[in-house]
Amino acid sequence: MSSNQRLRPITSETSAVRKSVPARRSRLGLLTSLALIVLMVDQVTKACALSGLEQGVQHPVLGNALGIQLLLNPGAVLGLGSGSTWLLTVIAVAATVLIVRFSRRLSSTWWTMTLGLLLGGTLGNLIDRLMRDPGFGRGHVIDFIAYGNFFVGNVADIAITVAAGLMMILSDRGVPLDGTQS
Secondary structure (H helix, E strand, O other): OOHHHHOOOOOHHHHHHHHHHHHHHHHHHHHHHHHHHHHHHHHHHHHHHHHHOOEOOOEEEEOOOEEEEEEEEOOOHHHOOOOOHHHHHHHHHHHHHHHHHHHOOOOOHHHHHHHHHHHHHHHHHHHHHHHOOOOOOOOOEEEEEEEOOOEEEOHHHHHHHHHHHHHHHHHHOOOOOOOOOO
């Protein structure tokens, strides 16, 4: 093999591949950092709620619109699925696996942030399901942010809700995971 055959010329394609590796690492770092921040804030606030609040007692923060109230939730939002806690655990594990798989394809900063929020929120509630009473895979999620008399949630729920809203906006605008416009 001659030296010309061993050395490939640098084309715009090979240059783009070289540039994309650091960019991909940067996006994975962003996704991981955002997920860890959400997870830590969620778990710390849940620990504070458990240690400082009496279950079921609502403390108004903004009149009747917003308050603090400790609730051990066996179900999903609005208490739905309280008899299928194990199924919610399976769904959270599947969502986590899918997010990790999709993270390899990310080229969009907006999708990276969206999936980072979703991953952090999903892991926050999954930890409760796995580690809290009444047992592994059936644990109750710690909720403490009372939205009037409508429902009680937590930081993980906020991250998941914001991620869902961003997903709708990004999908509506045609922004795929890889960042190209469709």
